[in-house]
Amino acid sequence: MNESIVAEIRKDYMYDLAKKGERVDGRAFDQYRDISIEPGIVSRAEGSARVQIGNTQVLVGVKIQPGEPFPDTPNEGVIITNAELVPLASPTFEAGPPKEDAIELARVVDRGIRESGALDLAKLCIEEGAKVWMVFIDVHVLDHDGNLIDAAALGAIAALLNAKLPNERYEMGKDAQLPVADLPVAITVAEIGGKLLLDPSLEEEQITPAKLTIIFNKDGSISGMQKSGTGMLTSEQIYQAIEMASKKAKEIRKKFLE
Amino acid sequence: MKDKPEKLIVKGKRLDGRKMDELRPIKIEVGVLKRADGSCYMELGENKVMAAVYGPREVHPRHLQEATKAIIRYRYNMASFSVEERKRPGPDRRSVEISKVSRDAIEPVIIKECFPKAAVDIFVEVLQADAGTRTAGINAASVALADAGIPMKGLVSSCAVGKIDGQIVLDPMKEEDNYGEADMPIAMVMPDKITLLQMDGCFTQDEFKQAFELAKKGCEQIYEMQRQALIEKYGVEGK
Amino acid sequence: MGRELAIPGDLLSGDVRLAGEGTYIEGGKVYASVYGVVDRREKIIVVPLTGKYMPRSGDVVIGKITDVSFSSWTVDINSPYEARLHISEHPERIKPGDANQHLKIGDLIIAKVIDVDVTMRVDLTMRDSGEVIRSGRVVEMSHTKIPRVIGRGGSMINLLKRETNCDIFVGQNGRIWISGRGDMANIVAEGLLKIEQEAHTLGLTDRIKEFVENAKRSEK
Numbered sequence: 001m002n003e004s005i006v007a008e009i010r011k012d013y014m015y016d017l018a019k020k021g022e023r024v025d026g027r028a029f030d031q032y033r034d035i036s037i038e039p040g041i042v043s044r045a046e047g048s049a050r051v052q053i054g055n056t057q058v059l060v061g062v063k064i065q066p067g068e069p070f071p072d073t074p075n076e077g078v079i080i081t082n083a084e085l086v087p088l089a090s091p092t093f094e095a096g097p098p099k100e101d102a103i104e105l106a107r108v109v110d111r112g113i114r115e116s117g118a119l120d121l122a123k124l125c126i127e128e129g130a131k132v133w134m135v136f137i138d139v140h141v142l143d144h145d146g147n148l149i150d151a152a153a154l155g156a157i158a159a160l161l162n163a164k165l166p167n168e169r170y171e172m173g174k175d176a177q178l179p180v181a182d183l184p185v186a187i188t189v190a191e192i193g194g195k196l197l198l199d200p201s202l203e204e205e206q207i208t209p210a211k212l213t214i215i216f217n218k219d220g221s222i223s224g225m226q227k228s229g230t231g232m233l234t235s236e237q238i239y240q241a242i243e244m245a246s247k248k249a250k251e252i253r254k255k256f257l258e
Numbered sequence: 259m260k261d262k263p264e265k266l267i268v269k270g271k272r273l274d275g276r277k278m279d280e281l282r283p284i285k286i287e288v289g290v291l292k293r294a295d296g297s298c299y300m301e302l303g304e305n306k307v308m309a310a311v312y313g314p315r316e317v318h319p320r321h322l323q324e325a326t327k328a329i330i331r332y333r334y335n336m337a338s339f340s341v342e343e344r345k346r347p348g349p350d351r352r353s354v355e356i357s358k359v360s361r362d363a364i365e366p367v368i369i370k371e372c373f374p375k376a377a378v379d380i381f382v383e384v385l386q387a388d389a390g391t392r393t394a395g396i397n398a399a400s401v402a403l404a405d406a407g408i409p410m411k412g413l414v415s416s417c418a419v420g421k422i423d424g425q426i427v428l429d430p431m432k433e434e435d436n437y438g439e440a441d442m443p444i445a446m447v448m449p450d451k452i453t454l455l456q457m458d459g460c461f462t463q464d465e466f467k468q469a470f471e472l473a474k475k476g477c478e479q480i481y482e483m484q485r486q487a488l489i490e491k492y493g494v495e496g497k
Numbered sequence: 498m499g500r501e502l503a504i505p506g507d508l509l510s511g512d513v514r515l516a517g518e519g520t521y522i523e524g525g526k527v528y529a530s531v532y533g534v535v536d537r538r539e540k541i542i543v544v545p546l547t548g549k550y551m552p553r554s555g556d557v558v559i560g561k562i563t564d565v566s567f568s569s570w571t572v573d574i575n576s577p578y579e580a581r582l583h584i585s586e587h588p589e590r591i592k593p594g595d596a597n598q599h600l601k602i603g604d605l606i607i608a609k610v611i612d613v614d615v616t617m618r619v620d621l622t623m624r625d626s627g628e629v630i631r632s633g634r635v636v637e638m639s640h641t642k643i644p645r646v647i648g649r650g651g652s653m654i655n656l657l658k659r660e661t662n663c664d665i666f667v668g669q670n671g672r673i674w675i676s677g678r679g680d681m682a683n684i685v686a687e688g689l690l691k692i693e694q695e696a697h698t699l700g701l702t703d704r705i706k707e708f709v710e711n712a713k714r715s716e717k
Contacts, residue, residue, distance in 0.1 A: 098351075100354050100355070100357070100358040101358075103351045103354045103355055103358075104355050104358055104359075106351070107351065107352075107355050111458045114458075115458045115459055115460065116460075209366075212455065217460070220462070220463065221460050221461060221462045221463070221465075222457065222460070222461045222462075222463065222466055223458070223459065223460055224457060224458050225442070225455055225456060225457035225458075226359070226455070226456050226457075227359070227362070227452065227453075227454060227455040227456065228358075228359065228362055229362060230330075230361075230362050230365040230366050231366055231453075232366045232447060232451035232452060232453050233451070233452045233455070234450050234451060234452070235450050235452065235470070235474070238452060238455065238470070239467070242463060242466065246463065295547070295548075295549070296547065313549075313577065314549055314577040315549075315577050316577060316578075316579075325616060326615075367505070367506075369521065369530055372551075373577060373617075374615070374616055374617050375578075375616065375617055376577045376578070376617075404504055404505055404531075404532040405532065405547060406547060406548065407531055407532060407533075407545045407546065407547035407548020407549070407641070408531075408548070409505070409519075409521075409530040409531050410505035410506070410530060410531075411505065411506060411521065411523070411528070411530065412505055412506025412528075413504065413505060413506055447506070448506060485504055488502075488504045488532060489502050489504070492502060492546055492697045493500075493502050
């Protein structure tokens, strides 16, 4: 069955609930589903983490290897982020090269890590102009029940915190912890019937006209934003979204990353 | 790439002489392509973009059709010669993402129910790039849609704000974008409906507010120019 | 000049009872939904300056046969939607399977739209005003210019017919059939092109009259 078509009465029901301040799964607007993070579950990877938000499950693996720097940044390490929406995770995902949703997911996660300065790229330089650490962040979606961006972003930073620089393998001394300088947290806000809610489930995502993802640094500043969906948001809604999300980001960072 | 200039703001002026809240010069021409159903050419400073609209037209392949409304497709593409170092032709990850968010920015205004089962195709070609190509593309696409006679709730106007040397500036050009601390493109339907909002870099929440309000002012100015370009196409010569 | 242009999103009125075609209502107000000329004579409508032909029941159009099946033809009507002509809507009695013997791919016909359903399935008939176009020439323009081709009370089209002695049939889908002497048909075609290009200007009928007279003089 086509997942993108939600029965009209279901839609009406969800909008009516939103007006009353309720959600289908009984959560409050600013309430996340249960979050769990298991770091280090793939020992072959230099860093990894499995994140669950409700039924949504994302596995992020970090591979680190020496490589050549980009010519315009000869003394900086390289971050490369990729996301795959593998067919195992949803009846609507298809095998093949990444489509726009996967690309958007990867690019938003990448932006969070990059722009927050979570990785101090200068510290990842081994030999200026010749050799730097390349950090590959691969997001593997295992079960898609909504809010992939938040799960993937959380997985990415958790996997980086878990990651080691594999010095031994390349005969460069002892393995060392990957230096992580900031802890960006992405929070997605969905608009339904004029109301804003956090951590949209798959069903909520299907009826929301617009979502806004905001990525916060430790100090509360913003390092990335992305509106998606074919709806519109007012300025007031955007300010309200930032306020809601900012609080939640702090909470999640404190509980799971610090 | 040139080295970073020591300062991006000198004596209260930007490198190209602009004030903090000033847009680059803008030129908009409507109906510049013969074959397209609607088209628009836009210059935003050194950016040159062309937008064409085809449709409503039949959808191929058929399974993409929607029974009650038109589907909207948006392709943002950069010419290989549009940037300093030749860009490999064809879609890359950046242009796929830009195509998606641009479609998300334009689609909300199109009254899709007018054209069940049909498609409206929007093609944006960047001929010369100088930071802000996605916003120029959205502006041009919106005018091209009007030129194609597509029913819409309004025009979409778009511009970016950035942060350079710690200051919030409107419509960053290439050097400001390369060496700036933040970049935020937005798109807006008058009076206050945001259809695109992306940001990367670092804003405090106060800076965000200042930047966002400035970006909206920029959109308002662009809206007036889009409007004027459309009115002129038929208005002036008709006397 | 008295023409009022609107672009999508322009506020036209606070009275929703006046909302007509080319407008939409939001928050108790009427806005333009298309780029066009505002007509406030009865309701407020915006007459689009551009756009594709959207078939309506009752329209008489010029169509091109693009496919033939067992009991119907597929007809291109210069629109995003193709139309269907069932054999029972042909003026002659046709047995199923014989469709191809009466109308072939590429044939041009005059037909009337009898039905357009919500999914934009368009049905045609040739039974009352239908005709197969076997001679003359057909030109195509945006359907939005058709009102100018006809002119107020038929003034423009009658001028062209009178001056050139051609028969001219104007399909509402922007296709126009001209039949008459070759040189005169050429003048009509050129005149139509001029109308299309200058459709939005004033004093057009006078200019076309002058154009046709000049063209006839130089033909002689």
